[in-house]
Structures are given as structure tokens and as C-alpha cells.
Amino acid sequence: MLAAVITVCAAVAPLEIPANGWDRAKQAQHLLSRAAFGPSAADRARVEELSVGGWLAEQLEPGRDDALEERIAADFPTLKLSVTEALVQFPKPVKGEEMRNEERPRQLVVELTQAKLLRAVKSRRQLEEVLVDFWFNHFNVSAEKNKVRWLVSPYERDAIRPFVLGRFRDLLGATARHPAMLVYLDNWMSVRDGLEVKALRRAMGLNENYARELLELHTLGVDAGYTQADVRAAARALTGWSLELKKRDDAWGGFLYRPRAHDTAEKNVFGLELAAGGQQDDGERLLDYLALHPKTARHLCFKLAQKFVSDAPPAELVDALAAEYLRTGGDLRAVYVLLFGSRAFWADEAFAAKTKTPLELVVSSVRAVGDLTTVQPQLVKAIDAMGQPLYRASPPTGFSELAPAWVSAGALVSRINFGLKLGKNEVPGVQVPLASLPEGEPELVVDALALRLLGAPLTEASRQTVLSQRDPRVIVGLLMGSPEFQKQ
């Protein structure tokens, strides 16, 4: 379909990929397992057409994907709502009053989750989807807390997605000002100590929550060496960053700076001097300082290397990425270019070294063997059951990137059962047409399927085990639930 073809911008030249002796199929398998949500037939073909370096270049400067965006706009109308519109159009249910499910505020999160899965399976801008997932998790908010339910969809759309291929400072600034973050980490109510608030008939004061996580999780990292005094000073610099609370206002729920709430005394945050008399710019200068701090560079680059290379990434890689981050003033695209062109990314040790998160497992399964016709609640529930309730990670650390968090006896049972269901075509909304499976002798079918799903032949022991089953649907289920398919 012509409309769905991506406009290729030529801004990024094909990346140079270090030679590592892998054949093209293995290179594509590795690349699409990390920079995409697993290999699909379409993306394999695209990599074949453009080469690995060309595919990466396209992903780093993706054009539009109009067909998908049109479908998402049609299927998930709440995704275009502003914060104010979401609050106005989805009022809190009144006790005792009948309300259809589609009118309830939770519908906002349901549609966001369904759109996320649709994009993860279908989007041609795969790297962007992987990065949106990564950076949302870095700047986690939970729909379960307070009013975040109304705010989380605009948050991903306006504060995360536009900046994942851009500058970190823009991501940091957008999340800091976004109502979802202001509510989730309480900064909207944090005011200078002793401020008398007439409406509440009492004095209010500082709340450290956002300031602490800003230093620990969003920027410097827990071991950077800042103190309790730095946390307090950072919180003071951000006092007054709040929300419009007037319901009749067109901007209800949007960002509002409250000068009266700001602590104007001088502050020192981890070496940054803020002179007395500052206003909203105190916070902006703090974000400037944190975004380009060497500790931030290391913290972010370590997390990126951990996400894309291995749970314990090589120190030289992290050093090189951090240096590039600082050299470019926090240009994330430059860091990705270095990362995906690095020897560490293409090393034998990195192949299939990561354990899939539940989201990655489910999406990569669907991309490998099926077609997603609609996103039904059962697909979301399957990811829940494996331990990853999307948009509902309650701690500010978000979901873990490390294997031990995802590999437990119970989680494996859920993964195995999902594979079996998928193979039997029993996951609503997902079609696994038997006609699409390879034909012929059982040995040939198993070998062809293993190559398609795992990118590598099965070990002889596993091959014999799989061959003991005759039903092709059970064979698909076994492969999807196999230990090999849990890795990427």
C-alpha cells in the first residue's frame, strides 16, 4: 500500500556495522530482537532490502506511518484528547449511577494500552516504539495513582514520544512540566515552607518526592554522591511548578507556575548555585545543570547499554557512550548511532543474551507467527499475568530491565501457557493461520519454524523433544514457550 510506505529521509547515512562473521539472517535476528519488538516477516524483508546499516539509519530518522496513525485515530479516539478534554469528557463515576465501560475514566488507559500493543506489533517505526517504552519506563508514572489515569495518555504523547530521538534535556523538561509527573511525584503541591494557603486555611510546605527521584532516577543516579540537603535544595528550586486547578478554565489540569509558592532564597544543589530572587528559571537552570552533568551521562548510558546490549554491559561501551553524550550536549540520536554501531552490540556474547520482558515476549510472539487483527483484553491480561501491568508500575523505578525480575517458576508457566494458546489460535484478536506455517515432513516443519522464530536451529535435544509432538499447533506452542524463545 502506497500510503503506508515510509518517507525515507536521507539525514542519517547507513550505519557502519563492524564485521563479526555472522550471516545476514543472524544479523537481522539480533538487530530486530533489540532495535525492534522481535523479527516480523515485513521487517526481515526490509532489513534484507536496506541492509542492517540502512535499516538502522531509516529507524533513526523515521518518516510518517500514516496508515497506522489513521487506524489508531479511528480505533482509539481518546488518544487525541488534551489533559483538559480528558478531565472534562471523562468525569469520575458517581456512585450508584449506571455508566457504560467506554464512558469510564479507565477507558483512557485501556485505549492507550491497546494502542501501545498495536504500535509495538505493527509500527514500521519499531525503534521509536522500543524507545518510547524505554523512556516512559525511565520517567515512569503509574495510572493507578491519584489523577494520573486522566493524564498518562497525553503524557506519553506530548512528553515522551516527540523527544526519544532528540535531546535528553527536552525529554527531561517535558516530563518535569507535565501534569502526569507533577501529580505522580507530588510536585504540584510542593510549595515554599510556611506558605499560607487561604483555600486550605493552613500553611503548606515542601514535598521532596519529585526532587529526590529527579536526582536518583531521572538524572544523576543513586550513587552520584548527592546528600539529603541537595534533595531539599532541588525541591525548593522546583516549588511553584504546579497545575491549573480551576475547573472552568480552558487550561484545567495543565501546567501552571505559581510565583507566590516559589522559594526565592538562594540554593545550592550538588554544586549548582542558584542566587536569591530566582523564579521559574530556578527549576529550568536546575534541569539544564542536571541534564549535562557527567554523572547523568553515565547513568543514562549505562541504562541504555543494559537495555540494548546485556544486563552487565562492558564498561568501555558505557564510557564511550557517556563521552559521546557529553560531547554532543545530550543528543540521544548520536548515542544510539554509537551504540548500534559498537563492537559490543554486535559481539557473540550479546546474541540472545537478554531475557524478554513479558511485553517483549508477547509482542515478539505475535510478530513472529501471527497477525494482530484487533487488540482484545486477553492480550493485555496475558502480559499482566506474566508480571508486567502496562502503565501501572507503581514504584517510580518502573519495570526492571534485568532477567531475574522476569524469570520465575510462575512467570515461566504463564509464558508457556501463552505459547500454547497462541499456537492453538486461542488468543482473541490474534490470527495464527495454519496455512502460514511451513509444510512438509515434521522434521522440515520444525526446522523451518525454529529458524523463523529463533533465528537459529534448535539444539538436537530440543529438536527431538519438539518432534515428539505431532500436532503443528502444539509444535508452535512448544517453540513459543521454549527457553530459547524467552531470550532475545
Added chain:
Amino acid sequence: MNRRTLLLGGTSLLFGATPSKKALVVVFLRGGVDGLAMVPPREAELERLRPSLFDAAPLKLDGSFDLHPSMSALLPLLEQKRLGVLHAVGQLKPSRSHFDAQDFLESGRAGEKGADGWLNRVLPALPKGAFTAVAVQNGVPYALQGAEAVVAFPALRDFRVAAGPAASFEQLYASAVDEALKVRGAEAFSGIEAAKGLAALEPKNGAAYPKGQLGRRLQDVVRLVHGDVGLKVAVTELGGFDTHLGQKLALGARLKEVAESLAAFATDLGERLSDVCVLTVTEFGRTARENGTRGTDHGTASAMFALGGAVKGGRVGGEWPGLKAAQLFEGRDLRVTLDVRSVLAEALTAHLEVSSESALPGVKPARVLFG
């Protein structure tokens, strides 16, 4: 040694007794529980420090402390002295980061992390079985991670695989290249076999679990106890205690869930409660002063509950440090007077009757739970 003595372990070998049915249950309340709201001291200073959080009508616990009003379900257990409280308990090398403080507590090495968690290091001293160590939650928590086998699942009723392909899966995982997947696979399949039928066990003695995750998960722990599957260590968790804002409402609902879940757990266990000791732990307490938004920020010492076993309950143990400005840690938090690790060590030595040295190196067991 024959198979029987191997299974029974050292103690039984010496005394020729039947294997111990003692089990330790650790409930991790994540987010940092406000101990001063859960078990408020009857001290004038408290109202001055937190005027809007102060509760004028708490439940009387003993002469010096009260109980949060939403925890009335615990009163009968306190009266029966099956439930006790320890106060001003915390970590000797504290951190106000959730992430660090949880890891330090779960590693069992004050202020340090490592490859394994304290509860996994207990397991070599315990008899081995499919359900020796269980986490009833998503994933194996750091406290239970390590070399020894553990099983984790969020619900017993979903812990099964269709019979036909199950054997094939078992073989696939037995030959897995990835070591972690191989080990976890073996744990899954031996657990599935041992768990058959347990998920259908109904509550006993008229126990009524509240709605919510903690009750459902504790009920699964009871099923494993009643099923006599060799449970020695169980872990579960509840989040939502990070009450920076509007604490009164949020904390009340959470504490009610804790209280009603523990009460139903005790009722359901009946006489078996003397075999099972439950401890609640949290990563840190919260600031003694309320913050500017009717909540509390990250602090240091908190309070914990101990239920069942031979716990000498009905009282608040520990040494009270006081809430006056000079008595607060760094001028803001309740001071730690009792090392949480020494309490955990006491549970290991006195309740499970194993050495605590490898789990909690260098820690002298306290004598506050059972003495």
C-alpha cells in the same frame, strides 16, 4: 546417609524427631511504612510534629502506644498475645532511596548489595523440596534470589500447564542452554506436581479474607501450610506505602488491608499458627514531621508486626528513642534503636532453628520476639 535422614536434615538426625513444620513468612510492605501512624506513641510531641495527620481517636494498644484506627481487625490477636509490635526498628546503614533501602534490606548485608538475598542463604540449612521456599508474587524478590531453588507465582490456581505438552516443556527446559531458565523450569515443573489440588482448599474456621492482593496471596500461603508440602520460607509483598501526599486516606486503606489479611490468615491457620511466624518489614519509616502536603517524606526507623509462632505478643517491644528534636535522627526521622536484621536473625535461630550467620553475617540475634 539414607534418603530419609537426608530429607530430615541435621536437627532431626540428632533428635530422631519428625521433621519440623515451622515456617517463616515475610511480608514486605513496600514504599516505606509510616510507623508513627501505624503504631503512634502516646507522646505530646507527635501532635506538634504532625498536626493534620494526628488521629485523636486511635485504638489503645498498651500503656504507651496506640494502633491506627483502621487496624481494628488486629485487636483480638493482640489480646490473645499472638501478635506483637516492634518499634523504632530499621537499618543500621539506612538510605532514603526506596531502591537502595529495599536492596540493602533484602541483601541482608547492611548497606551493601550482592549476588543473593538473605533468605536464599538460609535455604542450604533447610530440608529440600519443591515448596521449601515460595514467593507468592510476580517474580522472585531479591531477598529470595540466589543459588538455592525457590518457586514464585502470583496465584496457585494459575500454576499449571496442560497435561499433554507439559512433559515436552519439562524436557525442553531440562536441556535449556540458559542456566537461569533451566533452573526456573525445573522449579516450575516440580512445583506444579506438588501443588496439585491445593488451589481448591477453602478457608477454614470461617476465615474471611478481605478483597485485595495481600489477602489472596496470604491465603495461598495458608494452603501450602495446610497441604503439608514442606513450606519453610514464604515471602509476599504489598506496595502503596509511599505516602507523600494526603496520607490519611491512602494509608488508612492500605493498613486496613494489612490488618484484615493478617487476621484472616491467623483464623484460617487455626492451630497451625503456632508453626508459622509472620514478620512485616519495610525499607524505611517516614519523617517525624508531616511535610508541606499532608503527607510524610522518606525517613529512617519504622515499626513492624510479628504474628504467630511463639511470639510473645500483646505489647510493643524495642527501645523507644523519643520524638523531641534532639532525639530525632538528623533532626527529622525516628531514630533506629533496633536493627531489623537482628530481628530477622532471631526468627531464623529461634523459630526456624537454623543458624543465621550465613544469611545475616555478623548479626547477633535479638531477643525481642519470643523472650
